[in-house]
Amino acid sequence: MEPSFSDLQSCTVRPDAPLLIVDVDEVLAQFMAGFGAFIARHGFELRVDRYALFQNIYRPGESQHLDLIAGKMLFDDFFRDGADDLLPAIGAADALADLSTRADIVILTNAPEHGRQSRARWLKTHGFDYHLVINSGPKGPSAADLARRTVAPSVFVDDLLPQLDSVAEHAPWVNRFQMVTDERLRPLAPTAPERHTRIDLWPDLKAAIERKLILP
Numbered sequence: 001m002e003p004s005f006s007d008l009q010s011c012t013v014r015p016d017a018p019l020l021i022v023d024v025d026e027v028l029a030q031f032m033a034g035f036g037a038f039i040a041r042h043g044f045e046l047r048v049d050r051y052a053l054f055q056n057i058y059r060p061g062e063s064q065h066l067d068l069i070a071g072k073m074l075f076d077d078f079f080r081d082g083a084d085d086l087l088p089a090i091g092a093a094d095a096l097a098d099l100s101t102r103a104d105i106v107i108l109t110n111a112p113e114h115g116r117q118s119r120a121r122w123l124k125t126h127g128f129d130y131h132l133v134i135n136s137g138p139k140g141p142s143a144a145d146l147a148r149r150t151v152a153p154s155v156f157v158d159d160l161l162p163q164l165d166s167v168a169e170h171a172p173w174v175n176r177f178q179m180v181t182d183e184r185l186r187p188l189a190p191t192a193p194e195r196h197t198r199i200d201l202w203p204d205l206k207a208a209i210e211r212k213l214i215l216p
């Protein structure tokens with residue numbers, strides 16, 4: 001599936017405003033914790049012992065992870081029905097509310113298309129009522145498209161190293177931060193601090209974003 005160009009096209013970015021492009025899962029939302037709670041209610045358990053998703057789902061007592069197709073079904077169900085289990089990342093809503101007084105904010109998420117309604121509702125409920133762009137695949141081209149619309153500085157935040165690398169490739173002028181909100185995932189997340197600054201706490205990240213966006 002191609003990135004949703006209608007989302008991108010309808011997303012307005014002021015041509016002179018600083019721009020923050022921000023991911024959802026593990027950045028604004030405690031994805032692993034929420035997904036774990038969701039699958040627990042369906043009789044499975046999430047063992048966070050590597051930076052993976054489907055390979056971490058087990059039937060209680062078993063040592064072999066659930067087959068990947070069954071895992072993918074749980075994942076799809078979670079994006080449709082799991083919003084109640086998904087909690088916001090600590091400090092994220094306050095940080096964005098403050099930054100949004102001086103910068104434009106675009107939420108760039110790779111949620112599956114069938115999860116659009118649920119995701120949009122969740123974001124609104126938790127105080128993230130900003131432009132939403134549902135993306136598919138590498139985020140670099142979409143981030144470049146957005147960041148080209150302003151002459152002011154831009155920042156991109158994601159938990160996934162390949163997405164940060166994609167933005168570095170397609171939009172090298174955009175400042176990049178890696179943030180992983182789940183404490184169990186932090187030591188497991190592939191990271192490259194020489195390429196992308198790593199900051200896992202929102203108050204610290206907010207201050208660093210302000211410096212990059214040159215916000216007073």
Ligand SMILES: [Mg+2]
Nearest residue numbers: 023025026159
């Ligand atoms: Mg993410």
